[in-house]
Amino acid sequence: MTSKVFKDAKAALFDMKDGASVMSGGFGLCGIPENSILEIRRLGLKNLHAISNNIGNSGRGLAWLLKEKQISQATCSYVGGNPDLEEQMLANEVEVTLVPQGTFSERIRAAGMGIRGFYTPAGSGTEVAEGKESRTFDMPCLLELPLTADFAIIKAQKGDAYGNLWFQETARNFSPLMAMAAKVTIVEVEELVELGEILPENVHLPGVFVQRIYQGADYENTIEIPVFEDQN
Amino acid sequence: MTSKVFKDAKAALFDMKDGASVMSGGFGLCGIPENSILEIRRLGLKNLHAISNNIGNSGRGLAWLLKEKQISQATCSYVGGNPDLEEQMLANEVEVTLVPQGTFSERIRAAGMGIRGFYTPAGSGTEVAEGKESRTFDMPCLLELPLTADFAIIKAQKGDAYGNLWFQETARNFSPLMAMAAKVTIVEVEELVELGEILPENVHLPGVFVQRIYQGADYENTIEIPVFEDQN
Amino acid sequence: MSVSKNHWSKNEMVDQVIEMLSDGSSLNLGIGIPTLIAQRIPPEKGIWIHSENGVLGVAGRPTPQSVSATLINAGKETISVKKGASYFDSSMSFGMIRGGHIDVCVLGGMQVDAEGSLANWMIPGKKVTGMGGAMDLVHGAKLVIVMLTHFSKRGEVKLLHRCTLPLTGKGVVHKIVTDLGVFTPTGESFQIEKLAPGVTEEQLGIPDGLLSLAK
């Protein structure tokens, strides 16, 4: 039986190619798959379609790839706080598709859960509605379709050899949804634990959604905007 | 501030009336809200619309209400193993709507999550498709609509005063989804724990979905079909 | 192997299914005969068994000491789980199937036809069990296998040109395992993959035009 456990990012990303669509977990810099992103930079992959809430932030995360002009297409909900993306978007170097955040996560979930389309009020009556089917239930709604990708790169605080994952605090965000949605899901963990160490009730993402997992290293875990009690 | 904590089933079900639609958690007899069901029997409510995967099983659970002819309408996925329901269905005493189980749970989730409709392949090309909008994506799909109710009665192994819940093993099934979907969600727990005792990461259902919670008593926790290793 | 018996036992049927499973694959088991599979899969195959009531990693059966009222399979039978198991709600459970994450799904059946359609949830005017999860389970898995006895108790063959009972799914079945053989519905016919020892084509009770041989 082939193991899902890989030595490191280099081993796990062996077949990622130019032009791939890649979902990347994280909200801002919280919960981002640092090792996999840096490996993509090392590989020098080009023409990537990045699908992530922020496409990096504050010059880090996926912004590492923006700096190297590795991303040509981006699907995200928010570009504020990401000068690299704003700049390349205005210079038409990156084609940006903005998706309302709740629609973004639900479209990714839909892809993972085999839902072929759903109706949501978000974006109704706005520019986001252009070109979309509209339909009124209790209020006007838009038909939204699943969002998938060739790869998902995500990070969890704990994971086991089958790929069962556990996320700390708000690091969960889009990661389990992306793991469900992508064709190949590559997980890096802070801690690779024994099977059974995550209580079956407390598994946030069952391992069946994970194709590859590795123990990450050298995490920066950057805090973007530290605000403390004392400052109030 | 009004507390969500009630003394018992009697206190928590004070405003349930004849004709109410009631979602009830549980798969077969696993994870059923025994105390709330027995209180409905004691109250002698009539003409109820029960929404539950099995509407009881083996003469127990919601079948307690079937025996008293309290249920006039049932929405469920499976009637096998429930002679009370089969009998009253064939005698036209209970109007039964059968829903494919995955569609059943997803419709309940949709109600809870504000999704106004979704497309699923389940039931396509079958009797279930009759009267429903069909649409072909990668395969023919049906448009399914949210399923809600006046009340959800569910059971969790642990819960706190805000209504944060934790379910044991396969007792989770439809319960957290129903808690999201109903107008009033009434939870009974085996153990009412302190706020914070359920680790925030391990909360299966955030308390915001719960309106009332009480410590249950005298659980039967009936095993329907005990099968043991030795018997093989 | 006894030639006189001319059909597979339930366990032999189960073994036909197990042969089709790749190591490490994920597997949903329907109510009825399919649940027997869980107990016969060699642990070294590393199969992850899913039960749609909300568990992945079903192992076998509990002991009277370890049995738990909250740990059951979709047939409401008590089970045990292996290390690495997980529990989840019904929406996630069916999403696993619908989203194509479960490799193989094995269901029981009343009728199955050459088009790959399955009927297993009601006999009009006689018996209604409800579809349970079956209508969801037939869409999504890479390999949908139906296990059923070849003939009904009344002696009617269950492999038909077109199902006469209300369908569970249309054109969804990839393989059929009966006590007489293994078949692939091709749309036009049932392709014979394998027959139980001593079984002849005539015994199958399927009209000649509906049978074809594996290439």
Next chain:
Amino acid sequence: MSVSKNHWSKNEMVDQVIEMLSDGSSLNLGIGIPTLIAQRIPPEKGIWIHSENGVLGVAGRPTPQSVSATLINAGKETISVKKGASYFDSSMSFGMIRGGHIDVCVLGGMQVDAEGSLANWMIPGKKVTGMGGAMDLVHGAKLVIVMLTHFSKRGEVKLLHRCTLPLTGKGVVHKIVTDLGVFTPTGESFQIEKLAPGVTEEQLGIPDGLLSLAK
């Protein structure tokens, strides 16, 4: 209270919002001014603060000792949580809003109009921040409050007959809190609920026909 200043401070705006909150209610706070609310809510009100990145039960700020890189709000600022908090994925988080489980939602804005429409995500040709969660947040909460300064830096009033910037949501706002007052968009006009001390109707910069008085 200084009459000469003729407008509310940010904290005074925050207090206007806090007055509208029922004890024990749930509250989503948008990026910007609204995040200040978390720090000023009296704990005894028992408010449950939701941040759409996946947390319910935001308390205030961490200490340098307790700070965690994985515990932030939707503004990417570090936070602390109270007992009874929970974490969840983004799909669940927006489902809470969309499904109507969060009582109150407070957002920032660039423009808001008499119809209750809000614009807060882009200025064509100038600035695009993206809508983030705002387009989802405006649908679902029982009370949607927009907090914004009454005038832009260029002195243009932000309360208009109709928004000129691309909309975030159409007819979705229930209350508006500016540094000059509290308003209800009625469809035809802005109904004045309250004005900051010393502020006159003339100072609002809203055409007479667009103003109405609370009944």
